[in-house]
Amino acid sequence: MPEIRQNLVTKDWVIIATERAKRPEDFKKTEKSKETLPEFETSCPFCPGNEQQMSPDETLRIEKNGTWQVRIIPNKFPALSKTGERIRTVDGIKRKLTGVGLHEVVIETPMHNITSALLSSEDFRSIIKSYKVRYNEMLKDKRIEMIIIFKNHGEAAGTSLIHSHSQIVATPVVPSQVRERFNDAQEYFDENFECVYCKILSEELKDGSRIVLETKHFVAFIPYAALSPFHLWIYPKRHCSSFGNIAEDEISDLAINLQTTLKKYYYGLDDPDFNYVIRSAPTDLKNLDFFHWYLTIVPRITKTAGFELGSGMFINSSLPENDAKFLRDVKV
Numbered sequence: 001m002p003e004i005r006q007n008l009v010t011k012d013w014v015i016i017a018t019e020r021a022k023r024p025e026d027f028k029k030t031e032k033s034k035e036t037l038p039e040f041e042t043s044c045p046f047c048p049g050n051e052q053q054m055s056p057d058e059t060l061r062i063e064k065n066g067t068w069q070v071r072i073i074p075n076k077f078p079a080l081s082k083t084g085e086r087i088r089t090v091d092g093i094k095r096k097l098t099g100v101g102l103h104e105v106v107i108e109t110p111m112h113n114i115t116s117a118l119l120s121s122e123d124f125r126s127i128i129k130s131y132k133v134r135y136n137e138m139l140k141d142k143r144i145e146m147i148i149i150f151k152n153h154g155e156a157a158g159t160s161l162i163h164s165h166s167q168i169v170a171t172p173v174v175p176s177q178v179r180e181r182f183n184d185a186q187e188y189f190d191e192n193f194e195c196v197y198c199k200i201l202s203e204e205l206k207d208g209s210r211i212v213l214e215t216k217h218f219v220a221f222i223p224y225a226a227l228s229p230f231h232l233w234i235y236p237k238r239h240c241s242s243f244g245n246i247a248e249d250e251i252s253d254l255a256i257n258l259q260t261t262l263k264k265y266y267y268g269l270d271d272p273d274f275n276y277v278i279r280s281a282p283t284d285l286k287n288l289d290f291f292h293w294y295l296t297i298v299p300r301i302t303k304t305a306g307f308e309l310g311s312g313m314f315i316n317s318s319l320p321e322n323d324a325k326f327l328r329d330v331k332v
Helices: 121-138 176-192 196-207 248-268 306-311 320-329
Strands: 003-006 013-016 060-064 067-074 088-091 094-097 102-107 146-153 165-171 211-214 218-221 232-236 274-279 294-299 314-316
Touching (some): 060 121, 067 121, 102 121, 121 146, 121 248, 176 196, 196 211, 196 218, 196 232, 218 248, 232 248, 248 294, 248 320, 306 314
Parallel strands (some): 013 314
Antiparallel strands (some): 003 013, 060 067, 146 165, 211 218, 218 232, 232 294
């Protein structure tokens, strides 16, 4: 019989369609193009030597042996304007806010033909370090209320350039989804005197069936009520509400955990399109007992359809426990 499970963090109800559940290996993206790419592409604005094509300005650069390994630049076509004041306006039912904020691109490697899953743990350490530096720098901007770090990999995930990159967007408002989860976490803490994220982590470690990878400081697992197949969370073991407070040894450990997890997707599911997002507290709330930052990975191997749009409920055609075991068993 199908189960309807509730996700304690999102409050979403998810139908786990056990009677039409697919095997984990059925989600492999076998039709993905095996196109061979060059190490350098003359038309790619992210390749070394082509810096002027996108933006000559840099907000951060990490070098090794005289060559840049990670560059962060302003997005050439930003969603928000770097200049201007944050002004709210109300006119009857019309409420608006000036579109000020920050939008930057993290170029993760100088090599055009390497996908992020095949980067080294040292590469990931540099990427995560760059995230932290820019995150904490953006915190100083008084106009900013929320900072979202994310990666789109593949066409189904919304990427337009092949060269491995991620993005950072800082907004002048806290989005409603974030605010709702934040309020729910606070309500859970008030009622139960504990952090809901810490509770989930403790229970998942005790159960073990949905754990994909545990390292010294982080745990990768498929949530009990995962919204979609292979939807995964990476939680820090140390309670911390702001990504900006990640410690140096945690950066190194997250690099290993994230690299290994993405490799498991790459080899187990034939390099699926995916998004990952770092979910952190709003900028003015950095030390909270009830909130816990984490990273979520969502493979784009199924599509949202009419039922999801009409009900707000998700149908997951794969068992979270099976997905976790499948990824756990992938050798990398």
